[in-house]
Amino acid sequence: MLPPSWDHQPTPVTALAPDPLTPTRDITHAHFQAGDTVVVLKGVAGGELWGESMRVVAPSWHTPTDEDGWRLRDATGGSQSYVTAHPRYLVHLSLRCPDCLIYLRAMEDALLARFADRNELIDCGWYTTTALGQLVHTADARA
Template structure:
């Protein structure tokens, strides 16, 4: 498997497909708490959803959306050990959360059939990071970022 990276793959195996689910997701800041382990779904690999697993550290303003966000920590470190993300990008890991499970199921129903039979890691190209280490979905990107 390709090592995780917060930026999109430079040459994806497939053209990025639109993400109709995440931009419309109605999840508030209060849905998550410091200490929660979460994942940002970025694509598919070997017939399963793929994403970045991180831990929520503290509240943080998400400049790209001008809304409350969360500061996230990647325990594996790297150039972007800490990033800020909007709650709608996040999915609980390791605990049964009905809202997150519904979102995951919808992502599976949408993405998995599109890449059935492909074993490669497919980054859908939905996310990038700003100069301020803010994770931003392409639907939330402002001109000039």
């Protein structure tokens, strides 16, 4: 299994694709700790999963889900250096934990074949950031 590509890349092409796994992923707040390096998977690039790498900073209430979340820092800055995210959106990069590896493999199985014929950076359109700096999966968005 190849690791996901977590480097920042050129502006992605949006190709809406359903996310069959993240909305029902059962990962608790305790699975991650301050200081962990994580990736939020967002799509595919050149035959690998693609996402944004961030560092877990501190506990933070995730308002869109009304559950414990994590404040994340994007070391590269960009338009927003800090966001709050639900634990089910995160995958360990700094650890090779079984739960995250199983999730990665399942995401690869679900997505890579679907975009095998495309080489560009593809954002599957699963996430948005609210005005409060909360990263929200489309399945968790409130009307």
